[in-house]
Amino acid sequence: xxxxxxxxxxxxxxxxxxxxxxxxxxxxxxxxxxxxxxxxxxxxxxxxxxxxxxxxxxxxxxxxxxxxxxxxxxxxxxxxxxxxxxxxxxxxxxxxxxxxxxxxxxxxxxxxxxxxxxxxxxxxxxxxxxxxxxxxxxx
Amino acid sequence: xxxxxxxxxxxxxxxxxxxxxxxxxxxxxxxxxxxxxxxxxxxxxxxxxxxxxxxxxxxxxxxxxxxxxxxxxxxxxxxxxxxxxxxxxxxxxxxxxxxxxxxxxxxxxxxxxxxxxxxxxxxxxxxxxxxxxxxxxxxxxxxxxxxxxxxxxxxxxxxxxxxxxxxxxxxxxxxxxxxxxxxxxxxxxxxxxxxxxxxxxxxxxxxxxxxxxxxxxxxxxxxxxxxxxxxxxxxxxxxxxxxxxxxxxxxxxxxxxxxxxxxxxxxxxxxxxxxxxxxxxxxxxxxxxxxxxxxxxxxxxxxxxxxxxxxxxxxxxxxxxxxxxxxxxxxxxxxxxxxxxxxxxxxxxxxxxxxxxxxxxxxxxxxxxxxxxxxxxxxxxxxxxxxxxxxxxx
Numbered sequence: 414x415x416x417x418x419x420x421x422x423x424x425x426x427x428x429x430x431x432x433x434x435x436x437x438x439x440x441x442x443x444x445x446x447x448x449x450x451x452x453x454x455x456x457x458x459x460x461x462x463x464x465x466x467x468x469x470x471x472x473x474x475x476x477x478x479x480x481x482x483x484x485x486x487x488x489x490x491x492x493x494x495x496x497x498x499x500x501x502x503x504x505x506x507x508x509x510x511x512x513x514x515x516x517x518x519x520x521x522x523x524x525x526x527x528x529x530x531x532x533x534x535x536x537x538x539x540x541x542x543x544x545x546x547x548x549x550x551x552x
Numbered sequence: 553x554x555x556x557x558x559x560x561x562x563x564x565x566x567x568x569x570x571x572x573x574x575x576x577x578x579x580x581x582x583x584x585x586x587x588x589x590x591x592x593x594x595x596x597x598x599x600x601x602x603x604x605x606x607x608x609x610x611x612x613x614x615x616x617x618x619x620x621x622x623x624x625x626x627x628x629x630x631x632x633x634x635x636x637x638x639x640x641x642x643x644x645x646x647x648x649x650x651x652x653x654x655x656x657x658x659x660x661x662x663x664x665x666x667x668x669x670x671x672x673x674x675x676x677x678x679x680x681x682x683x684x685x686x687x688x689x690x691x692x693x694x695x696x697x698x699x700x701x702x703x704x705x706x707x708x709x710x711x712x713x714x715x716x717x718x719x720x721x722x723x724x725x726x727x728x729x730x731x732x733x734x735x736x737x738x739x740x741x742x743x744x745x746x747x748x749x750x751x752x753x754x755x756x757x758x759x760x761x762x763x764x765x766x767x768x769x770x771x772x773x774x775x776x777x778x779x780x781x782x783x784x785x786x787x788x789x790x791x792x793x794x795x796x797x798x799x800x801x802x803x804x805x806x807x808x809x810x811x812x813x814x815x816x817x818x819x820x821x822x823x824x825x826x827x828x829x830x831x832x833x834x835x836x837x838x839x840x841x842x843x844x845x846x847x848x849x850x851x852x853x854x855x856x857x858x859x860x861x862x863x864x865x866x867x868x869x870x871x872x873x874x875x876x877x878x879x880x881x882x883x884x885x886x887x888x889x890x891x892x893x894x895x896x897x898x899x900x901x902x903x904x905x906x907x908x909x910x911x912x913x914x915x916x917x918x919x920x921x922x923x924x925x926x927x928x929x930x931x932x933x934x935x936x937x938x939x940x941x942x943x944x945x946x
Contacts (some may be wrong), residue, residue, distance in 0.1 A: 425696040428689075457693040457808075483715075483813055485707035486760040491698045503699040505708055505808060515808040517697045524760070528715035545696055 420493040421540040430460035433472045438544040441536045444472040445510055456512035477534030479508035481548070484518065484526045502526040506548050508534075520550035556797070556828040560946045561653035563785035563792035564645070566596030566778030569902040571891035575669045575742045575771035581610055582623055584665035588776035589624070596778045597789030598659060603778075605630035605657030607644035609895070610665065620663070630657035636802070637929025638842055640664075641777070641897040642936035646798035648779045658780060665774035666893035672770070690806050700759050703767055703845065705807035705931035707759035710847040712813035714761060716862065721761050723865035724846040725752035728765050728888055730874035731843060735885025737875065737915040742769050743889040765888075766846040773893035775902050786943075793905040794946060796831065796922070797939040799824025807931045814862075817935040818855030818926060825924075825937035826857075833857040836939070837920040838907045839879055840900035842928035843886040849873075852926050856937065880917045883907060897927030901938065908942050921945050 427435045437444045445454040448462035449471055461468045484504040490496045502523035507513050518526050519535055532548035539545060568591035570577055570584065577584060585608070593599055606617050606628045613619045617631040630651050634643050641662055648660040699705065713719045729749055735741035747765060755764035785792035801817030801824075804810045826832060833856060841852040850864040858879060859867035873881035882888070884903040887896040904923035906912055912920075922945055925938045 423696065426692050428692055431692055457689055457806075459689070483708040483712040485699065485704050485711055485762075486757070487698060487700050487704065488757050488759075489700060491695070491700055495698050498698075501698060503697055503704060503708075505712075505813070513808055515694045515697050515699065515806075528711060 419497065422494045422537070422545070423492050424539060424541055425545070428458070431458040434458055435543050437472070438536065438546070439542050441544055443475045443477045443534050443546060445475050445512060447471045447473045454510050454512050456514055475508060475510050477508065479506040479532055481505070481526060481528055481530040481532060482507045482513060483528060486523045500524070504532070504548055506532055514546065516546055516548040518548045518550055526550060555830060558649055558653055558798065558828050559796050559830065560782055560794045562649035562779050563782055563794045564777050564901070564905050564940065565780050565785045565788045565790060565792055566592040566598065567776070567902045567905045568592040568595060569773070569775035569899055571740050571742070571771065571773050573740065573742055573744070575769065576673070577667060577670065577772040577774065581612060581665045581667060584667070584774040585610070585620065585663045586623070588665060588774045589661050589663055592661065592776035592778045595790060598778060600624060600626060602659045603661050604628055605648060605651060605660035607632040607648055607660060607662040608664070609633055609635045609640040630660065636934035636936070638844065638895045638897045639927030639929035639934045639936040640895060641901055642798070642925060642927035642938045643800050645777065645779065645795060645901060645938050646800060646936065649795040649798065652779060652781050658784065660779045661776060662779070663776040664895060664898040666895065667772040668770055668894055669772050694806055694808055702931055703762055704759040706845040706847050707762045708807055709810070709813045709851065709932055710761050713847065713850070716814050717865065719850070719865035721753060721763070722749050723869050724766055724850065725749040726868045726871070727843070727846040727849045727873065728752050730868070730871060730877070731882050731886045731888045733874040734883050734915055735889030738885045738890060741885040741890045742771050743885070762845055762847070768844045768887035768892040768896070769889070771891045771893055773891040773899065775898035777901055791909050791942065793908045793923070793940040793942070795938065796941045796945060797825040797827070797829030798937065799828065800936040802934045804933050805930055810932060814851070816851050816855050816928070816932045818852050818937065821935040821937040822856035822926070825939050829939040831922060831939060836922050836924045838883060838904065838917045838923045839881045840883070840904045840923065840925045841881055842896055842900065842926055843882055843888050844892070844896065844928065846888070848928055848932065849881070851932065852928070856924070856926060875915065883912060883915050883917060895929070897929070900925035900927060904940050908940055
């Protein structure tokens with residue numbers, strides 16, 4: 414690797430419970446774990462339904478549309494690969510499906526990201542072919 | 553109605569803590585633990601031979617209380633290594649008081665030491681016990697997204713509170729300003745210069761909306777408590793600080809799982825502590841609130857009932873927390889200015905006891921009879937409230 418090439422993103426660990434999610438991100442598809450008995454999705458994947466403890470789960474596609482519930486601008490990166498992006502906003506996003514995810518926000522002006530903003534899930538490539546979901550700000 | 557069986561059954565009879573303006577202490581964690589236990593036992597007029605219970609949470613080894621007992625050369629018949637981060641020690645006091653009330657132990661030591669600042673300077677580590685290690689859900693579902701921790705998690709809670717209630721950065725800053733007034737009277741505090749709201753707002757943004765001066769220190773620190781039965785407490789060297797009530801609640805581990813970003817488990821832990829004590833917020837003379845960040849204090853004031861939910865910003869802006877205020881809070885200078893070695897809850901308890909004994913020196917709250925210590929662990933995750941009182945409150 415050339416000394417001036419940009420550093421790659423750190424690889425998130427992949428749990429057994431989260432594997433179907435990560436596999437779908439290779440095709441930039443957002444899927445969520447659902448419990449058919451409870452008729453509800455949950456986040457994060459843990460291999461069972463946190464409401465009824467059933468292990469009989471289905472992975473269903475999500476439209477990936479949601480609303481910012483809280484946001485914080487990060488003036489310093491948490492890893493070298495993010496150094497070129499600062500400042501960037503990180504938000505808690507309530508997807509319309511009914512789950513809350515922590516996501517980095519893609520926005521022209523991170524300081525303008527506000528509670529109540531509508532966002533759509535986008536994708537950040539990882540070195541191993543997986544993708545990290547992001548929240549793409551409208552407008 | 554009969555009083556709760558925990559109320560007044562046990563008392564804190566010895567305390568010790570160590571902190572320095574340099575932010576650093578001499579000695580290893582095991583040495584500091586032993587030093588604190590020695591000083592706290594001396595304070596109580598007891599010796600190691602009296603100790604039959606240990607509570608510790610230090611991130612060393614594989615079984616903290618077991619290894620501590622070996623180092624001390626004692627055989628405790630009761631033990632607790634509960635780890636909830638910064639609130640661990642409030643939970644240890646709750647558990648110890650219950651154990652003493654049931655006769656499972658008679659003299660319990662609770663100890664904590666951590667040297668993150670020295671470790672960082674020596675290149676042998678950093679934040680110590682606050683560092684998330686290994687594979688856990690946070691590593692998979694939160695850390696990859698670039699939120700600085702722990703301040704980013706608190707920043708998200710502050711963001712939500714500001715949106716819901718109109719809370720401002722100036723109001724959060726007022727907490728840091730009032731806390732620093734107490735620190736200015738504590739010669740052992742790391743930061744002793746008075747500051748203004750403008751100073752806080754002019755300090756660098758660490759994770760919006762939190763500025764550097766909204767954030768706690770990273771220092772070395774150590775402390776210990778000795779608890780025993782109410783009966784034995786009355787025969788010892790210092791006035792007992794009776795455990796009047798205690799309560800605990802966990803709501804989440806990761807910030808993305810917090811049920812309501814504007815309300816903590818302090819609602820539950822506070823209600824249980826006041827119910828056990830048979831007291832109300834208006835009965836409390838001195839308040840020691842976990843201040844990892846200014847938002848932590850604001851949420852605690854609301855959740856414990858010192859002001860209504862959503863009114864914390866306007867409440868603190870009136871200046872009640874500082875010396876001479878209506879609600880003296882964090883009288884040692886807190887984690888914002890006194891010391892913060894990663895799990896601050898020990899120092900809340902030590903200062904509460906000293907205030908009840910009248911040992912506060914320049915920063916003594918006159919006539920303090922009831923003191924509240926409210927620990928917060930994780931990212932607003934694990935809350936535990938302890939209410940202590942003098943003999944007059946029984």
